[in-house]
Amino acid sequence: MLVVKKFGGSSVADKERIFNVARRCAEEYQMGNDVIVVLSAMGDTTDELLEKAAEINPYPSKRELDMLLTTGEQVSVSLMAMALQFLQVPAISLNAFQVQMHTTSRNGNARFKRIDTDRIRHELENRKVVIVTGFQGVNKYDDYTTLGRGGSDTTAVALAAAMHADKCEIYTDVDGVYTADPRVVPNARKIEEITYDEMLELATSGAKVLHNRSVEMAKKYGVELVVRSSLNTEEGTVVKEVVKVEKMLITGVAADKNTARVSVIGIEDKPGTAFKIFNLLARHNINVDIILQSVGREGTKDISFTVSQDDLKETLEVLEARKEALTIQEITHNEKVAKISIVGAGMLSNPGVAATMFEALCNSNININMISTSEIRITVLIDEKDADKALIAVHDGFGLED
Ligand code: ASP
Numbered sequence: 001m002l003v004v005k006k007f008g009g010s011s012v013a014d015k016e017r018i019f020n021v022a023r024r025c026a027e028e029y030q031m032g033n034d035v036i037v038v039l040s041a042m043g044d045t046t047d048e049l050l051e052k053a054a055e056i057n058p059y060p061s062k063r064e065l066d067m068l069l070t071t072g073e074q075v076s077v078s079l080m081a082m083a084l085q086f087l088q089v090p091a092i093s094l095n096a097f098q099v100q101m102h103t104t105s106r107n108g109n110a111r112f113k114r115i116d117t118d119r120i121r122h123e124l125e126n127r128k129v130v131i132v133t134g135f136q137g138v139n140k141y142d143d144y145t146t147l148g149r150g151g152s153d154t155t156a157v158a159l160a161a162a163m164h165a166d167k168c169e170i171y172t173d174v175d176g177v178y179t180a181d182p183r184v185v186p187n188a189r190k191i192e193e194i195t196y197d198e199m200l201e202l203a204t205s206g207a208k209v210l211h212n213r214s215v216e217m218a219k220k221y222g223v224e225l226v227v228r229s230s231l232n233t234e235e236g237t238v239v240k241e242v243v244k245v246e247k248m249l250i251t252g253v254a255a256d257k258n259t260a261r262v263s264v265i266g267i268e269d270k271p272g273t274a275f276k277i278f279n280l281l282a283r284h285n286i287n288v289d290i291i292l293q294s295v296g297r298e299g300t301k302d303i304s305f306t307v308s309q310d311d312l313k314e315t316l317e318v319l320e321a322r323k324e325a326l327t328i329q330e331i332t333h334n335e336k337v338a339k340i341s342i343v344g345a346g347m348l349s350n351p352g353v354a355a356t357m358f359e360a361l362c363n364s365n366i367n368i369n370m371i372s373t374s375e376i377r378i379t380v381l382i383d384e385k386d387a388d389k390a391l392i393a394v395h396d397g398f399g400l401e402d
């Protein structure tokens, strides 16, 4: 059996944890299985590298930033290989260049295109545990790229798909996927099984357990994922296409504070204005989320939308630069907002789900600024200061607790 095991930064944060992971991998290997290990950088390494870069240049080029960030994962994989070797288990570490994990060229947000499997196969045939750097790839210029924060999950799924692995386990510092973040909602419950679609909506709604692109890829290639803790042997959460029907209306609740509202006010109320604004943002690769259009004064209209806080500065600059051409009279923004989302395939066939959510918020005296929905998700935008309270209220409102 071929097993891919991915461990996040906190699972390899220090010597003890590295050996804890090494022992788990050794056990898997000693059962006779082929083992591929994907690692993130140790602890907060990636954040620290970003800070170092900012000390030197507040606007570093994305190529050099990736050159720097990819070193983090090289440290953890080489140390892990040494730890396994110390335990008398043959192991080899490989980076994205050595494996030949090809991505698009966009530094900082690259996507996998093709993964060579020859080198890995060769090492597995020699009965070695193969330890691969997460989060990185190489582009057509032979330059390093990174996949976006949290991207090591995607590396693991991509390898599992390319190698036709029998199992893909994502180890983290929590026991699995919860109905809400247990640090905020103490009575949140571990979910046994969740569909790709639900997991995808939760991941894009702020649940930080899995990188959303990893779920997208797992769905596309039918890679069943197990999310579990590196610190115990609990079963974890299985992410797959079809799950046994649970009676719950809603599968989970998530909060996303990394969001900002932008409003463009007083634009001409005629065909094409919305197109021009959002086309401009799309050309700058700015992802727009909730959109709300309302009637303004004297035949004008206002459009509000949310973007990730990381994109706020660029959004404002881009709009400001084209303000006149876009007939915008005024641009306002607010960073102190948060999105609260409920997700669940159960809402497809049950009316009243939105009402239950709004009632829970109303009972806690929380005002809703904007609303958006998909087939299996409802998201509201609220004041950031209310986010934790809202998460608890909505979670309780649907009876998700233990
Ligand atoms: N080390 C990278 C990050 O901190 C990738 C990952 O952890 O998955 O974002």
Ligand code: MG
Pocket: 008, 150, 153, 208, 209, 210, 211
């Ligand atoms: Mg992660």
